[in-house]
């Protein structure tokens with residue numbers, strides 16, 4: 327068994343890692359962290375997840391392009407102008423894993439209906455839990471990583487790249503590698519909502535404006551320390567203020583999910 331940091335310390339030390347040293351992840355480490363993913367709990371023992379490991383550099387570049395949400399022509403023009411757009415860490419990480427919710431195997435083995443919304447919830451929950459096991463295991467071995475939801479900017483293209491059949495949907499990626507701790511972007515931990523806002527007992531407690539404002543200030547200070555003018559309110563508005571990937575339901579229906 328490889329040496330690893332204690333679980334609680336590993337979890338409390340978490341921060342997303344977006345700069346890597348370039349050193350590859352050994353087979354032994356990769357196998358150990360994938361086994362940690364395989365061991366996770368799974369709804370009704372359904373195991374509704376698959377992982378696609380992306381090693382082809384051309385595919386990594388395509389995923390980077392998807393991450394900046396531009397059409398191919400605009401992206402190529404930006405490249406020609408010397409701009410390096412999108413999530414560079416999708417290309418530079420040692421391993422890039424895509425977590426997919428997967429009902430394909432269930433259709434291979436049995437006559438089943440997997441277009442219920444509940445099935446998609448099962449698939450998404452199973453996949454997220456497995457991915458967190460994988461990241462936590464990697465972090466316990468001194469590796470670091472970051473999840474990549476931006477592949478859903480063009481989920482149809484992401485599916486094509488991985489040649490996913492019907493009943494399989496790519497949910498998010500995970501970059502992994504040896505952290506470059508000399509890089510500032512890896513050094514700080516983002517402040518989280520305090521426990522008294524996060525957790526209530528017996529009945530749901532609506533957060534007070536004062537508690538939310540305090541937290542917003544903390545986030546503003548965190549960003550200020552990184553030279554960025556931003557707070558949590560602005561972050562929320564940037565993500566949920568307009569349409570949120572409105573093509574998703576149509577795509578999920580096409581893949582055989584969530585038609586009822």
Ligand SMILES: Cc1cc2nc3c(=O)[nH]c(=O)nc-3n(C[C@H](O)[C@H](O)[C@H](O)COP(=O)(O)O)c2cc1C
Nearest residue numbers: 340341342343413472473474475476477498515516
């Ligand atoms: C499902 C999911 C998708 C994410 N997608 C992205 C992404 O596309 N790009 C990115 O840079 N970070 C992404 N992140 C990382 C979050 O931005 C990060 O976890 C959050 O800001 C908190 O920071 P921390 O992980 O350093 O504590 C994602 C995280 C999750 C859980």
